[in-house]
Amino acid sequence: MTAQLEIRHVSKVFGGVQAVNRVTFDVNQGELVSVIGPNGAGKTTVLNMISGFHHPDLGSIVFEGTDITGRAPSRIATLGVGRTFQNIALFRGMTVLDNLMLGRHVHMKTGVLAGMLYAGRTRREEVEHRRVVEDVIDFLEIEPLRKRVVGALPFGLQKRVELGRALAAHPKILLLDEPMGGMNVEEKEDMARFVLDVNDEWGTTVVLVEHDMGVVMDISQRVVVMDLGETIAEGTPVDVKANPLVIKAYLGGKTGAKTWAGRRGTGDRIDASTARRA
């Protein structure tokens, strides 16, 4: 079986910095894969290359048999690649409902002229989009927020709305960049539950970049570990935890009494303000 997403030897240089160096991994249909690594490891750059915001200098990315290397972000979105961002990309001046409806953009077919000529069809289409959006609102438990302006919502809820915006498109694969970053324990648990449910119930493939090791190890089927732009390990959470290279990357050359397990749940996370713009 060929993988749904094949990343082959992709590299990206920013100025003199080798942000990503010959990274190769596959993501299979229906999987929940996490990409982890210390700050500056190149995780976000990899997501940006998949979704088309950065174009790889070398290598190729194939999604469901289509080579999407260097395609425009809007084209890649149309193919069924959904995405959320570390620093949240939402239409801050619009309501939650508008944001989610815009999430349906890739599925909106009727143009201006056709919209005028076939008002009935357009209305049916609109009703259908609204139904999908209501399902997402239900699923994420944000019913009371429908008419609220996004910019005025607290950070944790904005993250949830952003997930909703991505889900509204019914993506085939969902790229989540630190969906739990900057959240408290309760919010993290909610978010972890949503991500798991999307993966379980909707069968959506998920690629998760996250710093909270507790969450990552609990919900991932497979983990890819990056350090300084390269993949240094790949495998089940149990394998990865035991990998000496991984321990070295996270804890430095000389490990003391501290073990990986000791870091569980402490959340090696970075705030948006200190995050390196990758």
Next chain:
Amino acid sequence: MEFFFDLTVNGLLVGLMYALVAVGFVLIYKATSVINFAQGDLVMFAAYGAAVMLGLGWMPLWAVIPVLATGMVALGFVLERGILRPLIGQPVISVIMVTIGLAFVLQGLAAILWKAGTRELPLPVRVEPYVVGGVFISPINVVAAVTAILSLVAFGLFFTRSRFGIAMRAVADDQQASMTVGINVRRVFALSWAIAGIAAAAGGLIWGNMLGVDTFLALVGLKVFPVVILGGLDSILGAIVGGLIVGLVESIAAGYLDPYVGGGTKDFVPYVLMILVLFVRPHGFFGREIIERV
């Protein structure tokens, strides 16, 4: 008192026309963050196009209008594609300089193509004013106002009802999020220039008729600045309200002050207003207050 109503009504009617051209400007600024100093020159170019086409006598007015609109849309596309797109990501000041340069290129081009000297742009509108309840209303002002209102309503429907219009609002709000939901941001940029071209075509027809067509017509574009500073650079509603206020203020000021100062009040009062507004509300009355945290 009748004199006052006279000035008010005609000022508001002209103000609607300012609003229309300002909407073209605001649209480009909102969607692409480009401050387009060449908006007035687009109006001038459109007026020349109309005057030349009518002057040749090949086509009646009803045929000239769609040709003109199509031509201006094409010009908008070409400018966006050829000049502004390569500048995406460059410093704001470079982009501003380029649009100023573009303004002079358009003026020069018009002079070369169609010779200097004022042309007429005759429209089938009667010259003698209507008298309504003792108030004199210039027919061309009525035509201008109706044109502006129809265009503004059409733009309004386009923004709130059509998929493209909603995409434009989305791009104005957040480009990264727009790309993520599958909106082709470049196409939206091109579209905003095309719509600004249509607004310029409407403005060119009316102002060309009122003021005569020569390269000085581009100066009406400068009136866009008090309008948008008043309303807020990124607000379409602001452009409409700002246009009405500028039209009103200059008309009243000209009516009462011109006899004492010997004319020309109309040309500077809007700018005095603009400076005052900048003192008290730099982001205009409807614009988004951009807070930069350092």
